Amino acid sequence: MLSAPKRFHWIYILPFIHFCACLTSMIGLVVPRLQYLGIVWSFIMLADLPISLVAYALAWEHSLPAALWIVVAGTLWWYLLSCGAEFVFGRFKGRQVVP
Numbered sequence: 001m002l003s004a005p006k007r008f009h010w011i012y013i014l015p016f017i018h019f020c021a022c023l024t025s026m027i028g029l030v031v032p033r034l035q036y037l038g039i040v041w042s043f044i045m046l047a048d049l050p051i052s053l054v055a056y057a058l059a060w061e062h063s064l065p066a067a068l069w070i071v072v073a074g075t076l077w078w079y080l081l082s083c084g085a086e087f088v089f090g091r092f093k094g095r096q097v098v099p
Contacts, residue, residue: 011082
């Protein structure tokens with residue numbers, strides 16, 4: 001039995017970009033010569049605004065759980081947004097896409 005070739009799912013691109021941006025900003029906060037990359041964290045917090053509200057509340061006293069929240073929940077947030085966009089575009093085209 002031949003199966004259809006697996007196609008590339010574009011829904012993984014945005015979560016991967018988010019995860020790489022988080023890692024880049026963390027490297028900027030840890031390595032002294034790359035401190036200028038730490039500013040990326042501010043943009044990540046703005047891009048993840050519904051999710052980052054929890055991190056804003058946690059960051060005053062618990063900075064590590066707040067950062068982990070942004071990395072994990074923010075990446076999941078972008079994955080869910082990508083799945084929703086694929087579903088909407090699939091419906092718009094007249095066919096339903098199963099993730």
